[in-house]
Amino acid sequence: MISPTEYDQLDGLAMAALVRTGQLTPADLCAAAIARAEAVNxxxxxxxxxxxxxARRRAAAGLPAGPFGGVPFLLKDFGAQYTGAPHTSGSRALRNFVPTEDAELVCRWQAAGLNILGKTNTPEFALMGVTEPTLHGPTRNPWHLGHTPGGSSGGAAAAVAAGITPVAGAGDGGGSIRIPAACCGLFGLKPSRGRVPTGPEQGEKWQGAAVEHVLSRSVRDSAALLDATQGPDVGAPYFLPNPARSYLEEASRAPGRLRVGFSLGHPLGSTLHPECATAVRDAARLLESLGHDVAEVPLPFDGRAVATAFLMLYFGETGASIAALAKVLGRPARPRDVEPTTWLLSLLGRTYTAADFAAARHTWNDSARRMGRFHQTYDLLLTPTLATPPVRIGELQPKSLEQTLLKVVNTFGLGGLIRRSGIVEKLAEQSLEKTPYTQVANLTGQPAMSVPLHWTADGLPCGVQFIASLGAEDVLFRLAGQLEQAQPWFDKRPALVG
Known part of the structure; x- marks a missing residue:
């Protein structure tokens, strides 16, 4: 048996080591995770x-003897389909959908020995940087229950931060690993485009902008799980060179003297919250103390162009998701099947042309070239992960006037009219104003990580982001391991579970 206190002091690899040496059983870990979930969820x-x-039955029957043999794990209710379990994507339109085939990534997680304990909350179709779906209600931040854990992997982040599992599945199409990591005091790495599989049904997600991995408390758990899942599957459209060494090994290697450019510029020209600015400045000083070359630089990409291109993807993919609901519903989707904002986004997606989308893709390529030139001088770009600490629950929900507008537009199908008015772009920009730093790495395909190095005066986590060149997860893991040693965060726990 294992006590709650002992369980909370272990990361996933430590748990698996105790199972391998016979000091614990998978059933012990499963029972501890369920007890924690029932206490805090x-x-x-x-x-x-x-x-x-x-999960109890799998623990009793025996799990694969992988690097995470017996470790409790949670799946996000979006992306990673799991046979026989509900897969709603946070939408009431899919509340009865149960997949009959595992995603390739789920197969690899299970082969690593992880024991799936349940599925975590996500905003409808993973569209928001907060986790407040109508279907399941809001997820709350363990550090302060009145604040968001971020999104779209907010349920996963809250669960890991609260100690339900040491690691949980997550996905990132515009910051959805890094945003909740920053909000919940966790380590969150978005791998390079093509590093992990997206099959068996899809060759890429969100035109290649979206990739899945995990949220964790320790760097080494993230590294070891990327070792277990990296590499293409059948029909994959992208092939990256295999890493020179395992990522787990990289996490314990010295990073060498890195050249880091940091920026406090807001991509949309708005004001950066002082706590987020402090987080970056403190991180820059820490890097200098560790022997790295650090310099303040302007943002090496056009923030407004990136936001515009991302919104084009956002609208278009939402439209495609709504159209695809017909396969499950047996009829075309209707406004009442989804949340009003989701339906409006889908209407907007149908008002843009193929030429509009092609022009937006040119911005993806331009941004990748700009970042490539930046990396000729600097190994890493350091920015805030978010432009503000975690917002309060409900703060980013449409206000009463906006709700009236949404109702009129959705009732009469006025997507083209509302697009021409510019109102929706304004509302969307206001949303991205809080989360403007993460989307560029999704468009360029670069790996990026949020590292929990700062807490606000109110005790809320405030992460910083590092972006590396395409395929350079090894550089990120080496630096993350060094930062974890220099300024440990593993034992910083929210009062909810203290």
Whole structure:
């Protein structure tokens, strides 16, 4: 058996080591995880589909002897399909959908020995940087229950921060690993485009902007799980060179003297919250103390152009998702099937032309070239992960006037008219104003990580982001391991579980 205190002091690799040496069993870990979930989840609403009985049976029957043999794990209720478990993507339109085939990534996670305990909350179709779907209700931040854990992997982040599992599945199409990592005091790495599989049904997600990995408390858990999942699957459209060494090994290697450019510029020209600026300045000083070359630089990309191109993707993919609902519903989707904002986004997606989308893709390529030139001088770009600390629950929901506008537009299908008015772009920009730093790495395909190095005066986490050149996850893991040693965060725990 293992006590709650002992369970909370272990990362995933430490748990697996105790199983391998016979000091614990998978059943012990499963019982501890379920007990923690039952204690804290009612306050958080992080796990929306418990699969406890299935997890108990797997623990008793025996799990693969992989690097995470017996370790409890949670899947995000978006992207990573799991046979026999609900897969709603946070939408009432899919509340009865149960997949009959595992995603390739889920197969690899299970082969690594992870024991799936349940599924975590996500905003509808993973479209928001907060996790407040109508279907399941909001997930709350363990550090302060009145604030968001971020999104779209907010349920996963809240669960890991609260100690339900040491690691949980997550996905990132515009910052959805890094944003909740920053909000919940976790380590979150978005791998390079093509580093992990997206099959068996899809060759790429969100035109290649979206990639899945995990949220974790320790750097080494993230590294070891990327070792277990990296590499193309059948029909993959992207092939990256294999890493020279395992990422787990890289996480314990010295990073050498890195050239780091940091920026406090807001990509949309707005004001950066002082706490986020302090987080970056403190990180820059820490890097200098560790022997790295650090210089302040202007942002090496056009923030407004990136935002515009991302919104084109955002609208278009939402439109495609709504159209695809017909396969599950047996009829075309209707406004009442989804949330009003989601339906409006889908209407907007249908008002743009193929030429509009092609022009937006040119911005992707231009941004990649700009970042490539930046990396000829600097190994890494350091920015805030977010432009503000975690916002309050409900703060980014449409206000009453906006809700009236949404109702009129959705009722009469006025997507083209509302697009020409510029109102929706203004509303969308206001949303991106809080999260303007993460999208560029999705468009360029570069790996990026959020590292928990700062907490606000109110005790809320405030992460910083590092972006590396395409395929350079090894550089990120080496630096993350050094930062974790220099300024440890593993034992910083929210009062909810203290």
């Amino acid at each position: 009612p306050k958080l609403n992080a796990v929306v589909y418990p699969l406890y009985e299935q």
